[in-house]
Amino acid sequence: MNSSVAQNGVQFEEIPYKEAIAKAKATHKPLFYMIYATWCPHCEKMRHEVFTDDKIGDYFNSTFINVMIDGEKGEGPELRKKFGLKAFPGLLFIDGNETLLYSLTGEFKADDLLAEAKNALIPEKQLPYLKDAFYADPTNADKCLAYLITLRKGSDRKALSPAAHVYLATQTEEKLPSAINWRIIANAVTDVDSREFRYVLKHQDQFAAVASPLRVQRKIENxxxxxxxxxxxxxxxxxxxxxxxxxxxxxxxxxxxxxxxxxxxxxxxxxxxxxxxxxxxxxxxKYVWTNQKILKEIANVYLQHLADPESLTDAIKWTKHALELMDSYDGNIILAKLYLKANDRKQAAIYARKAKELTKNLGWNSQEADALFKELNIN
Incomplete structure (x- = not known):
């Protein structure tokens, strides 16, 4: 069945992949695929705010065969696998020979999408050209980076890793700490056991000098x-x-x-x-002793799921420290409930009263404190 999605802006067709390829060949137009997920808010925003834009509609309708497909139904999963799509929304530009020319993931504003769509039609900016140019000269850092940057627009870092390691294998360790080599490592190295990442760990100061300490730290965390x-x-x-x-x-x-x-x-x-x-x-x-918010979150998990005396003692200790860092209504409520769970009604009453007092001073809803008062038979 060949049908068109009725909407202003881009006129998307809902047709099978093979039919779309045949139509692209017959009309000498590339395919544009919008691959969405029903739960994805970015997909919905693009569908209803970007693809309804008149200038996007004019350009895409005259330039591409436009197809929209649910990435989790029908042909969607197969096409995601075929073209290495890892996120939604996926925006694919494909020629009549089923060659992926350009791909994007994520939400775009109308002007940015229009600029990217025009890039997708420039041979020197397309993935096949950039890939061939790099592999013909794998010692060339500029060609490697150009390919990786374009590939990254529609792929995760793991997809970039093979090409990056082909180039990095041509570099001695002494040459690794350069500005362009850092960009290649930062964008594409994903294995902690790799020679390049291990070198970064041992020589963080050298890489910080060509990037920044913060960027090196972020790479390690990423x-x-x-x-x-x-x-x-x-x-x-x-x-x-x-x-x-x-x-x-x-x-x-x-x-x-x-x-x-x-x-x-x-x-x-x-x-x-x-x-x-x-x-x-x-x-x-070791790690969160100065973070009162996380201390309370952990204590609350203990409150909900652990009941042995040792666990309750630890959770009480952590909540008390959180309150030392910053007194809070929720911290006092958690502590009162922990004491109640530990059958120490006297201490539970003390912290329930503190919670109640905070609600009076701050004008907050005291429903949770009131429930504790009732359970503890406090007047």
């Missing part, structure tokens, strides 16, 4: 995040454990603090309260 985040998101405890070993080998306090956060996150998502307790006992005083 590589940890990119390694651990997918396993936490998928609740893959086995995969996470193997990646965690690699990350811990970096042996930097900031990295260890990130791992601590991910350890807690994974344990909470999987309901593994034994490991949540282990992670927090090992890490609270």
């Amino acid at each position: 590589i940890v995040t990119e390694m651990l985040d997918p396993f936490v998101a998928n609740m893959d405890s086995i995969g996470y454990k193997s990646q965690r070993i690699k990350v811990k080998s970096i042996q930097l306090r900031k990295v260890d603090s990130l791992v601590f956060s991910y350890d807690m996150m994974l344990a909470e998502r999987t309901g593994d309260w034994k490991n949540y307790k282990k992670a927090t006992i090992d890490g609270v005083e």
Whole structure:
């Protein structure tokens, strides 16, 4: 079935991929694919605010065969895999030979999208040209970076890594700390075991001199995040454990603090309260002892999911320290509830009264404190 989505602006067709390719060949126009997810707010914003723009409609309707598809239904998953699409919205420019010319992910404003669409039609800015130019001269840093920057517009860092390592293999370690080599490493190196990343760790000052200390620190943190985040998101405890070993080998306090956060996150998502307790006992005083907000969040998890006396004692200690850092209504409520769970009604009453007093002074809703008063039979 060949149908057109009725809307102002871009006239998207809902046609099968093979039919779209055939139409692109017949009309000598490239394909433009908008691949969306129904839950994606950025997709919705582009569909209703950007693709309805008259100047976008005029250009896209005259220049491309425009197709919109749900990336999670029908042909969507297959096309995402075929063209390496890792995020929504995905915006693909494809020729009649099924060659990916250009790809983008994320939300764009109308003027920015129009500029990118025009870039997609310039051969020297297209992915096939940039890729061929680089691999014909893999020692050329400028050609490597040009290819990586364009590839990055529609791909994650892992897709950039193979080309980056082809170039970086031509560089001695002494040559690595240059401005352009840093940009290639920062954009494309994703493996903590790689020669380049290990060199960065050992020579942070040299890279900071050509970038900045903050950028070097962010790169280290980003590589940890990119390694651990997918396993936490998928609740893959086995995969996470193997990646965690690699990350811990970096042996930097900031990295260890990130791992601590991910350890807690994974344990909470999987309901593994034994490991949540282990992670927090090992890490609270090392990494978040001065953060009253996180201390209260951890104590609240203990309140909800742990009941043994040792755990309650630890949670009480952490909440008290949070209140020493900054007195707060929610901190007093958590502490009162922890004492109540530990069957210490006297202390529970003390902190319930403190919470109630704060609501009076600040004019806040006292519903939670009132409920505690009722449970504790306080007048």
